[in-house]
Amino acid sequence: MNFTLKIWRQKDAKSKGAFETYKVTDISADTSFLEMLDILNNNLVHEGKDPVAFDHDCREGICGMCSLHINGLAHGPGQNATTCQIYMRKFKDGDTITIEPWRSAAFPVIKDLVVNRGAYDQILQAGGYVSVRTNSVPDANAIPIPKADADESMDAAACVGCGACAATCKNGSAMLFVAARVSSLAKLPQGRVEGARRAKAMVAKMDELGFGNCTNTGACQAECPKGISIAHIARLNREFLAAKLQD
Amino acid sequence: MNCFLYNSSVGKKLVMSISGCALVLFIIFHMSMNLTALFSAEAYNMICELLGANWYALVGTAGLAALVVVHFVYALILSINNYRARGAQRYAVETKEPGVSWASKNMLVLGVIVLVGLLLHLSHFWAKMQLVEILGGHESEVGGQMIAATDGAALIQYTFSKWYNVVLYLIWFVALWFHLSHGVWSMFQTAGFANDTWYPRLKCLANIVSTLIFLGFAAVVVVFFIKAQCGCC
Numbered sequence: 001m002n003f004t005l006k007i008w009r010q011k012d013a014k015s016k017g018a019f020e021t022y023k024v025t026d027i028s029a030d031t032s033f034l035e036m037l038d039i040l041n042n043n044l045v046h047e048g049k050d051p052v053a054f055d056h057d058c059r060e061g062i063c064g065m066c067s068l069h070i071n072g073l074a075h076g077p078g079q080n081a082t083t084c085q086i087y088m089r090k091f092k093d094g095d096t097i098t099i100e101p102w103r104s105a106a107f108p109v110i111k112d113l114v115v116n117r118g119a120y121d122q123i124l125q126a127g128g129y130v131s132v133r134t135n136s137v138p139d140a141n142a143i144p145i146p147k148a149d150a151d152e153s154m155d156a157a158a159c160v161g162c163g164a165c166a167a168t169c170k171n172g173s174a175m176l177f178v179a180a181r182v183s184s185l186a187k188l189p190q191g192r193v194e195g196a197r198r199a200k201a202m203v204a205k206m207d208e209l210g211f212g213n214c215t216n217t218g219a220c221q222a223e224c225p226k227g228i229s230i231a232h233i234a235r236l237n238r239e240f241l242a243a244k245l246q247d
Numbered sequence: 248m249n250c251f252l253y254n255s256s257v258g259k260k261l262v263m264s265i266s267g268c269a270l271v272l273f274i275i276f277h278m279s280m281n282l283t284a285l286f287s288a289e290a291y292n293m294i295c296e297l298l299g300a301n302w303y304a305l306v307g308t309a310g311l312a313a314l315v316v317v318h319f320v321y322a323l324i325l326s327i328n329n330y331r332a333r334g335a336q337r338y339a340v341e342t343k344e345p346g347v348s349w350a351s352k353n354m355l356v357l358g359v360i361v362l363v364g365l366l367l368h369l370s371h372f373w374a375k376m377q378l379v380e381i382l383g384g385h386e387s388e389v390g391g392q393m394i395a396a397t398d399g400a401a402l403i404q405y406t407f408s409k410w411y412n413v414v415l416y417l418i419w420f421v422a423l424w425f426h427l428s429h430g431v432w433s434m435f436q437t438a439g440f441a442n443d444t445w446y447p448r449l450k451c452l453a454n455i456v457s458t459l460i461f462l463g464f465a466a467v468v469v470v471f472f473i474k475a476q477c478g479c480c
């Protein structure tokens with residue numbers, strides 16, 4: 001397969017970027033999207049040009065490092081998949097593919113397609129943890145947890161912190177990410193104890209870092225590679241409002 | 248001010264949700280009240296008399312005005328904030344995400360249309376009714392004839408005999424339909440009363456409520472327009 005790629009190139013955080021057009025040829029339909037970019041970079045290096053910088057790590061959909069806004073969608077076409085899980089058979093031979101970095105005031109571009117997602121780490125550090133050791137596996141089993149609660153907690157814990165939610169949201173809101181973290185801990189007895197403090201601290205940090213206000217469009221859940229539901233946002237709202245009303 | 252309703256995103260949204268909910272309840276009352284005009288001008292004017300310049304109607308009006316102002320000012324604050332959060336550099340290509348309603352992404356535009364319609368509506372009715380009474384009058388001149396401040400039925404008759412008013416009001420109701428088709432389920436989500444089981448139910452409720460509101464208001468406008476055209480009643 002052959003593709004025309006329109007890729008955002010930007011030297012560093014301070015420079016003004018622009019789209020550049022590249023061609024890749026003889027790409028197998030079974031090539032993953034990131035491998036296709038590897039092939040492009042290989043060609044660029046051979047031509048003595050600067051390769052395109054993009055984030056990636058595990059390449060099996062578990063680390064959340066890969067990003068990219070592909071043809072107007074976070075992580076490209078296909079639902080419940082990260083960019084590393086997208087294959088070129090999703091596209092038509094001869095397609096022009098536009099590749100942009102995540103765009104959000106809180107995720108500044110570092111270089112080309114790489115953005116700084118440190119804001120999510122800061123939100124986590126504000127309260128996305130359990131403060132004391134609650135011991136390891138055998139002890140944990142000593143506390144019975146209803147299956148439904150454990151399932152909901154695990155569904156929320158599937159969040160890989162990729163940033164697609166804020167990158168997709170027309171309001172640049174990080175609510176789905178924050179909600180997933182708050183929800184996964186709130187549903188377990190070990191996390192429940194600090195629920196109120198956690199919800200308040202994480203929302204405060206999210207606001208401070210310049211993320212927007214959720215208007216419940218649901219775009220985040222449509223683009224989340226882990227299919228996290230906005231029902232967790234409703235729970236975050238409950239947790240936060242109940243905590244504030246008790247203050 | 249150090250209050251979460253003012254300095255946190257979730258708190259500000261709660262203000263939107265509660266003010267929006269109160270406006271929805273009022274608008275359902277208003278729509279039901281209008282329907283009486285379809286059956287009896289007398290009955291309608293009796294309600295108009297009850298809602299003249301007396302203390303409870305004035306308190307109600309002031310409360311509604313406050314709700315609209317709060318909802319509008321918060322909508323502006325939130326929207327400006329959201330625009331900034333989106334960043335200076337926009338996406339060159341945007342594709343509609345599956346399952347995302349158009350209304351949910353255009354609440355501010357829809358709200359502004361609703362507000363403009365509201366101002367027009369106040370000039371057509373409130374300015375000729377309660378305002379006249381507040382200023383100590385009992386009637387005002389409308390289209391070359393004197394209409395009593397309590398004769399809402401005559402005002403309806405006059406206003407909707409004009410085709411351009413019919414068109415403007417219908418546009419207004421369509422914008423309100425879209426605003427509420429998202430707003431009515433969104434207000435539950437914002438307040439935290441929603442989950443995966445309830446989303447289909449709440450969205451269904453939102454569609455039913457907004458459609459009933461649309462049909463109720465539109466019926467009065469259309470019926471009075473048709474009556475004016477055939478001149479039979």
Ligand code: HEM
Binds near residue numbers: 270
């Ligand atoms: C005065 C003009 C209006 C403007 C500018 C406006 C604007 C907005 C905006 C921007 C939102 C989304 C806010 C958010 O989700 O963060 C919203 C939500 C809402 N609006 Fe309005 N609106 C107006 C009038 C109305 C009226 C007349 C009603 C009711 C009849 C109404 C009912 C609602 C409801 C129920 C919500 C949902 C609240 C939520 O998402 O929690 N609005 N409005």
Ligand code: SF4
Binds near residue numbers: 158223225227
């Ligand atoms: S909630 Fe979904 S989209 Fe948001 S950071 Fe987590 S995995 Fe990514």
Ligand code: FES
Binds near residue numbers: 083
């Ligand atoms: S590279 Fe790890 S999720 Fe894509």
